[in-house]
Amino acid sequence: MSRLLHGNSLIPPGLKVEEVSVGTGVLLVSARLLAISAPCPSCGNPSARLHNRYQRKIADLPTAGRRVSICLTVRRFRCVAPACRTRIFAERLDQSTARRYGRRTNRLDCIVHQLGLALGGRPGQGFARRLMVPVSNDTLLRVVRRRTRLATDPLTVIGIDDWAFRRNHSYGSIVCDLERRRIVALLPDREVATIERWLAVRPEIRIIARDRGGGYGEAYGASAVMSSASARVPSTSGCPSSTNSG
Numbered sequence: 001m002s003r004l005l006h007g008n009s010l011i012p013p014g015l016k017v018e019e020v021s022v023g024t025g026v027l028l029v030s031a032r033l034l035a036i037s038a039p040c041p042s043c044g045n046p047s048a049r050l051h052n053r054y055q056r057k058i059a060d061l062p063t064a065g066r067r068v069s070i071c072l073t074v075r076r077f078r079c080v081a082p083a084c085r086t087r088i089f090a091e092r093l094d095q096s097t098a099r100r101y102g103r104r105t106n107r108l109d110c111i112v113h114q115l116g117l118a119l120g121g122r123p124g125q126g127f128a129r130r131l132m133v134p135v136s137n138d139t140l141l142r143v144v145r146r147r148t149r150l151a152t153d154p155l156t157v158i159g160i161d162d163w164a165f166r167r168n169h170s171y172g173s174i175v176c177d178l179e180r181r182r183i184v185a186l187l188p189d190r191e192v193a194t195i196e197r198w199l200a201v202r203p204e205i206r207i208i209a210r211d212r213g214g215g216y217g218e219a220y221g222a223s224a225v226m227s228s229a230s231a232r233v234p235s236t237s238g239c240p241s242s243t244n245s246g
């Protein structure tokens with residue numbers, strides 16, 4: 001059975017579209033959260049006692065050749081629990097929709113992240129603009145770095161390869177956790193000393209996958225001696241899902 005496309009289905013779940021207007025190259029979507037009340041971040045008690053509202057802009061995935069800007073009305077509530085020290089708090093978006101102070105939805109942030117990984121800073125910026133995602137090269141690199149800062153589990157199997165901050169001009173090294181398939185570090189260059197230093201303080205790493213270039217092999221050899229991690233096993237398969245040099 002055919003169904004009409006509803007405006008709410010175009011933006012992340014949990015939001016309700018109130019108005020859509022078309023600007024120059026941009027679709028402006030006025031929206032609010034669906035929930036009637038919100039839990040106090042301190043005591044957890046839900047409150048529907050409205051204090052005031054403010055507007056927050058969040059960029060979302062482009063549509064029909066236009067950027068999409070969600071103008072979200074955020075409510076501030078009064079906490080009604082007598083013993084709670086928080087008097088006024090703002091309702092929060094679900095973490096799967098956007099970060100607390102984020103200017104992009106997570107699904108757009110994910111696209112920016114992938115562009116940054118695939119193309120690096122400046123080429124990624126040009127391509128992103130063609131996709132109606134106007135982000136600067138600095139933003140692309142910042143998103144890649146932010147999403148790299150998740151490493152908490154012990155690293156045992158990694159891949160190291162080149163990574164272009166700016167293609168043909170500035171290269172660093174990317175380190176991936178091959179067991180969890182995620183990036184764990186972006187090193188500022190490809191120097192043997194830099195990689196040696198990084199490996200030396202991580203003796204728990206047992207297997208290092210790298211390409212056949214000499215630098216990474218040298219760094220591996222030196223760090224194994226420095227950390228007495230003689231069981232480290234070098235491999236010559238790279239970290240293909242995230243490299244962009246060449």
Ligand SMILES: [Zn+2]
Nearest residue numbers: 040043079084
């Ligand atoms: Zn409270």
